[in-house]
Amino acid sequence: MNHASIISIQHMTKRFPVGKGEFTALNDINLEFGEGEFAGLVGPSGSGKTTLLNIIGSLDTPSEGTATVMGQDISTLSHKASALLRNQHIGFIFQSYNLLPVYTVFENVEFALLLQNRSASERKKAVLDALEWVGLTDKMTSKPAMLSGGEGQRVAIARAMVKRPKILLADEPSANLDAQNSHQILKTMKALNRELKTTFIFSTHDEKVMQYLDRIISLEDGKVVSDVEKAAAAL
Amino acid sequence: MLSFKIAVKNLIGAGLKTWLNVFVLSLSFVMIIFYNSMIDGWNKQAETDTIAWEIGQGQIWEKDYDPYDPYSLIDAHAVIPPELKNQATKGDVVPILITQASVYPQGRMQNILLKGIPTDQQLLDLPTAELSDEGETTPAIIGRRMSEATKLKQGDRVLLRWRDKNGTFDAQEILITKVFENNVPSIDAGQVWIPLASLQEMTGMTDEATLLVVGDDYQPVADANWEFKSIGFLLADMRAIIETKKGSAAIMYLLLLGIALLAIFDTQVLSIFRRQKEIGTYVALGMTRGQVVKLFTIEGGAHSLFAAALGALYGIPLFIYLNKVGIPMPAGTDSAGLPISSEIIPVYGLGLVVGTILLVVLSATIVSYMPARKIARMKPTEALKGKIQ
Numbered sequence: 330m331n332h333a334s335i336i337s338i339q340h341m342t343k344r345f346p347v348g349k350g351e352f353t354a355l356n357d358i359n360l361e362f363g364e365g366e367f368a369g370l371v372g373p374s375g376s377g378k379t380t381l382l383n384i385i386g387s388l389d390t391p392s393e394g395t396a397t398v399m400g401q402d403i404s405t406l407s408h409k410a411s412a413l414l415r416n417q418h419i420g421f422i423f424q425s426y427n428l429l430p431v432y433t434v435f436e437n438v439e440f441a442l443l444l445q446n447r448s449a450s451e452r453k454k455a456v457l458d459a460l461e462w463v464g465l466t467d468k469m470t471s472k473p474a475m476l477s478g479g480e481g482q483r484v485a486i487a488r489a490m491v492k493r494p495k496i497l498l499a500d501e502p503s504a505n506l507d508a509q510n511s512h513q514i515l516k517t518m519k520a521l522n523r524e525l526k527t528t529f530i531f532s533t534h535d536e537k538v539m540q541y542l543d544r545i546i547s548l549e550d551g552k553v554v555s556d557v558e559k560a561a562a563a564l
Numbered sequence: 565m566l567s568f569k570i571a572v573k574n575l576i577g578a579g580l581k582t583w584l585n586v587f588v589l590s591l592s593f594v595m596i597i598f599y600n601s602m603i604d605g606w607n608k609q610a611e612t613d614t615i616a617w618e619i620g621q622g623q624i625w626e627k628d629y630d631p632y633d634p635y636s637l638i639d640a641h642a643v644i645p646p647e648l649k650n651q652a653t654k655g656d657v658v659p660i661l662i663t664q665a666s667v668y669p670q671g672r673m674q675n676i677l678l679k680g681i682p683t684d685q686q687l688l689d690l691p692t693a694e695l696s697d698e699g700e701t702t703p704a705i706i707g708r709r710m711s712e713a714t715k716l717k718q719g720d721r722v723l724l725r726w727r728d729k730n731g732t733f734d735a736q737e738i739l740i741t742k743v744f745e746n747n748v749p750s751i752d753a754g755q756v757w758i759p760l761a762s763l764q765e766m767t768g769m770t771d772e773a774t775l776l777v778v779g780d781d782y783q784p785v786a787d788a789n790w791e792f793k794s795i796g797f798l799l800a801d802m803r804a805i806i807e808t809k810k811g812s813a814a815i816m817y818l819l820l821l822g823i824a825l826l827a828i829f830d831t832q833v834l835s836i837f838r839r840q841k842e843i844g845t846y847v848a849l850g851m852t853r854g855q856v857v858k859l860f861t862i863e864g865g866a867h868s869l870f871a872a873a874l875g876a877l878y879g880i881p882l883f884i885y886l887n888k889v890g891i892p893m894p895a896g897t898d899s900a901g902l903p904i905s906s907e908i909i910p911v912y913g914l915g916l917v918v919g920t921i922l923l924v925v926l927s928a929t930i931v932s933y934m935p936a937r938k939i940a941r942m943k944p945t946e947a948l949k950g951k952i953q
Contacts, residue, residue: 380945383945386848388847388848388944388945388948389943389944389945408852408853408854409852409854412847412850412851412852412853412855413850415847415848415849415850416849416850416851417850421845421848421849423845423848423948425841427841427842427844427845427848427948429842429845430577430842431573431574431576431577431578432573432577436573440849441849441850443566443569443570444566444849444850444851445850446566488849
């Protein structure tokens with residue numbers, strides 16, 4: 330791997346209580362992600378893709394093993410420290426966009442910067458840049474309800490990218506989009522990945538997304554069954 | 565400040581639901597201030613009138629006098645000490661002699677308190693100058709309530725029967741020279757005022773009095789037979805009754821406040837249930853759970869600030885209007901014996917307004933915090949899926 334490692338997962342297992350027993354969602358996972366990667370976790374529903382993304386995003390913790398993100402062990406982080414990690418270094422894109430309905434496009438994108446206590450002028454510049462990346466400067470005063478699915482997801486990308494995170498986690502970002510919109514947002518994300526050196530990790534089972542990935546990690550029943558880099562696969 | 569900004573934005577974004585809650589809560593604000601200002605106004609008017617008509621700057625009681633025991637009147641009289649008599653001559657104190665008696669308006673007997681007061685006194689608002697015209701018949705003044713109860717009018721003559729200091733009955737006619745309007749039942753109902761000199765002569769209690777009302781220039785006199793009673797002491801019962809009234813009025817507005825708070829609580833519970841994804845998104849964007857709890861608490865609490873603003877919008881003109889015209893009291897309100905005028909001018913104190921705002925803001929914040937605590941126990945991954953039941 331050519332990239333400097335920013336995510337390291339070692340012998341990580343995640344179990345969830347189910348009734349009186351337990352369900353193992355991830356089983357002895359070992360993975361490394363480097364800076365500027367454009368990788369995807371693929372696999373059927375229930376294979377553990379979203380659980381892995383949640384742990385990388387410090388929204389959840391491993392049951393066993395370690396997950397180190399930006400040099401911080403997720404298991405040992407306090408609520409405050411994990412919130413700070415997300416606030417400063419991690420962006421999220423969700424399948425259903427999760428835009429805040431009472432805010433305009435501009436305010437939705439600005440929200441992440443408000444949490445970083447950036448100045449108003451700094452926020453304005455950064456938001457306008459982010460909206461320009463995704464081609465939505467003309468929609469900045471619209472509310473989410475007035476946007477199409479593709480536009481909504483582009484706002485979500487802008488919101489995730491506006492703080493220039495080191496890691497961007499996208500959970501089924503194209504699931505609610507048609508083919509044209511899917512390609513458009515993936516091209517946008519690929520361009521941002523190149524321009525900003527942000528590490529993108531997708532969770533997907535969409536073939537359209539897989540076309541764009543540089544690295545495909547296949548999960549099945551909570552285990553990594555293959556980890557292939559596109560360049561290596563081409564050889 | 566950030567949480568407040570976001571909370572206000574969310575509240576405004578919630579639209580009609582917010583404004584309905586805010587309207588009900590604003591009614592609580594206005595009602596609390598209205599009721600309390602009315603009772604404070606009543607209290608102030610009652611105290612002012614009682615001081616002006618009955619108690620002055622305090623009273624000096626003959627040691628046996630007990631206003632709640634009419635039988636004490638038999639013994640509750642004594643010669644006015646010379647120092648007090650001097651002050652009475654200057655008008656700094658007003659001696660009053662009280663005895664039990666009966667009048668016979670239209671042939672029916674009615675027990676009364678017969679009170680003697682100097683005709684030239686200026687300390688109390690009682691129109692005692694009307695007693696100075698002494699013809700053959702002893703002049704008497706009565707209040708409106710006594711007039712209504714006995715059907716006695718100005719110019720009427722009525723038979724008065726009393727006992728002198730030796731217990732011997734005597735009787736004579738008195739002439740009603742004035743029926744005076746007043747707001748103080750305790751100087752009116754069941755009472756007849758005649759000149760002090762006449763009563764002293766009728767009862768054989770020369771130079772005696774039951775109590776003395778003191779004015780601003782009164783010089784304290786130490787005498788074992790006479791006890792000074794301060795304004796605070798003399799108003800204590802009335803204040804206690806008005807406080808009780810305040811308490812019963814509180815039930816009404818606390819009920820309204822309770823409904824408004826229940827609406828906020830309900831909105832918060834629903835809001836937290838419906839907005840799970842939003843809560844998850846806040847956490848994913850980097851807010852701590854504590855910050856999200858704070859945000860939802862402020863959102864609920866901010867209802868009360870909006871309500872204060874809305875309440876001020878229609879409440880201030882209403883209060884200014886009421887302050888100008890007064891709050892009319894229905895006839896017979898004062899029959900319970902408390903001083904009350906036909907209209908009360910409400911009193912809006914800073915303490916009342918600030919206290920009301922604090923009460924409503926604090927209670928709205930508490931009811932908002934209670935359901936918001938649930939957020940702290942939410943798993944963000946479940947919240948993002950909107951799966952929490």
